[in-house]
Amino acid sequence: MLGQSFMGTAPSAPIFVDLSWRPGVDRGSRPLWLWQKLSGEPPNRAPATRVCGLPIAVASLFLEGLQRTRCCKCARKGKAFEIVEVEGSGLGAVACKDFHPGELVLTEEPLCKFESSDASLRMVERKCANLPDDLRKKVLSLEDSFSFDTKTFRGILETNGMVCESGSDSDPKALFLEVSRFNHSCNANCDYSWRDRQNCMDIYAQTIIRAGEELCIPYIDLREPRQVRQQLLKENWRFRCRCEVCCLKDFSESDRRRLRLGELSALLYSSRTSGRTLRIAKKLLKLYNDEHISAQSYKLEACKFGYRASLDLNDNEIAPRFAQLGLKSAMICHGPEHEETQEWVDIMSMWD
Numbered sequence: 001m002l003g004q005s006f007m008g009t010a011p012s013a014p015i016f017v018d019l020s021w022r023p024g025v026d027r028g029s030r031p032l033w034l035w036q037k038l039s040g041e042p043p044n045r046a047p048a049t050r051v052c053g054l055p056i057a058v059a060s061l062f063l064e065g066l067q068r069t070r071c072c073k074c075a076r077k078g079k080a081f082e083i084v085e086v087e088g089s090g091l092g093a094v095a096c097k098d099f100h101p102g103e104l105v106l107t108e109e110p111l112c113k114f115e116s117s118d119a120s121l122r123m124v125e126r127k128c129a130n131l132p133d134d135l136r137k138k139v140l141s142l143e144d145s146f147s148f149d150t151k152t153f154r155g156i157l158e159t160n161g162m163v164c165e166s167g168s169d170s171d172p173k174a175l176f177l178e179v180s181r182f183n184h185s186c187n188a189n190c191d192y193s194w195r196d197r198q199n200c201m202d203i204y205a206q207t208i209i210r211a212g213e214e215l216c217i218p219y220i221d222l223r224e225p226r227q228v229r230q231q232l233l234k235e236n237w238r239f240r241c242r243c244e245v246c247c248l249k250d251f252s253e254s255d256r257r258r259l260r261l262g263e264l265s266a267l268l269y270s271s272r273t274s275g276r277t278l279r280i281a282k283k284l285l286k287l288y289n290d291e292h293i294s295a296q297s298y299k300l301e302a303c304k305f306g307y308r309a310s311l312d313l314n315d316n317e318i319a320p321r322f323a324q325l326g327l328k329s330a331m332i333c334h335g336p337e338h339e340e341t342q343e344w345v346d347i348m349s350m351w352d
Contacts, residue, residue, distance in 0.1 A: 080105060083181045086214055088242055090143070092183040093215040099205035101294075102332040105190055105215060106203040110164070110174035111139070114157060121154055124175075128153040142180050145238040159237065162201065164194040176201055185216035185243040186229055191295045192217050193334045202335055206294040216243070222293055223262040225255035257291045261298075268305045274312035281306030281322070296333035300340075303329060307347070320351040 079096040086092035099105060114124040128139055144155035160180040161173035179192065179201055189209050193202045203217065220232045226246055233241050245254060264284050271277040284302040303326035310319040327344040334341050 081215055083178075086183065089183045089214075091181055093178075093181050095209050095211050095213050095215055097211050099209040101205055101207055101296075102335070103205045104202060104335060105205055106178060107200050108176050108178050109200045110176055111135075113164070113172050113174045114161065115172050121157060124157060125153040128157075138177050139175075142177070143237075145236075162192070164201065165196055174201070179203065182215055182217045184219040184233065184237070184241060185214075186218070186222055186226075186241055186245040187243050187292070187294070188216045188218040188222070189213070189294055190215050190217050191297060191333055193338060195338055197339070198337075202338075204332060204335055206296055206332060218295060221262070222295065223258050223265060223298070225259050226251050254291065257287055261287050261291065261293075265298075265301065268301070271305075274309040277305050277309040278313065278315075278318070281309065285325070296329040300326060300329045300333055320348075323347045323351055 080099075081093045081095050083091055084094050086094065112124050112127060114120045128136065131139065139153070139156060140151055142156050143159050144151040145159040146152075146155040157173075157175060160175055162176065162179065163171050164174045165172055182190065182192075182203065189205065189207050190203050191206050193204065194200075195202060203215070205215075209215065219237065220229060222229070224232070230240060230246065233239055245251070248254060261284065264280050264287070267280050268277060268284075271280060281302045285299060285306075288299055288302070303322050307319060307322035307326060310322055323344065327341070327348050330338070330341040330344045
């Protein structure tokens with residue numbers, strides 16, 4: 001495991017994508033069928049070193065993640081969360097069960113997609129107006145931060161539209177009935193991930209969440225100081241964040257760390273030497289841990305740059321550690337079926 005390293009202290013809480021486990025070692029929560037599925041052999045035999053071309057550690061991690069995700073989808077027939085009134089925040093999503101990092105909370109296909117152009121918004125407005133009554137009422141029940149008296153479909157679209165298909169030049173947005181109920185927090189315990197091929201948005205737990213806790217996602221880049229975050233939220237969603245980070249009596253240290261995170265992240269893209277890029281990536285990973293930012297997408301960015309830089313430097317000790325953390329972060333952030341996770345699986349398959 002990474003443990004006490006430049007990547008920070010290994011979390012003491014159980015992480016769903018625990019890379020320290022190896023098949024043949026009974027950890028209680030790992031059933032024996034996992035080993036049998038991986039190798040086709042009973043668990044008392046000596047373990048193979050690779051399965052389907054992948055190192056055992058990677059294969060077991062991926063298979064368990066896939067199984068857990070499918071189990072979560074089946075569990076959605078029950079209640080994973082409920083939409084209730086949250087004090088000071090209006091309606092919000094509250095967990096009905098405990099979640100572990102990397103556990104799927106919700107998968108939802110968009111009700112509609114649109115672009116920010118006036119023509120696109122007008123077209124979607126007309127479609128919303130012609131929806132069946134029950135569906136139209138659900139759309140109209142969503143928040144509208146831009147209309148003062150009567151809600152409008154345009155105001156609802158502008159308030160709740162989420163960017164999808166990030167590789168597209170036009171950055172289209174999508175409207176979701178359930179995802180739109182998740183409130184913002186600057187210390188978000190969940191994050192969202194778009195899957196283009198499946199045309200759906202996933203929400204994954206980023207840290208341990210207990211039943212009864214509100215499930216929150218980040219609306220903005222969290223690597224901004226408190227004043228900037230509050231201004232962005234006020235301009236775009238017309239509310240003031242009252243999360244635990246924004247309500248700190250002394251937020252100067254938090255602001256200092258988050259400002260530094262933003263600066264270092266920008267430097268990753270402008271760095272011209274692999275050595276400097278590697279140093280920046282290490283600093284970022286440590287700062288994310290120090291600031292207790294749960295969203296793994298930020299660590300994933302640092303891992304990408306750190307891994308490439310370590311390869312350029314022929315550092316065969318650091319490169320697999322970045323690959324390991326990159327895969328773990330991708331599993332927590334995107335789940336096992338996402339294209340980016342598959343890329344990290346391919347990377348890890350090169351390291352025994």
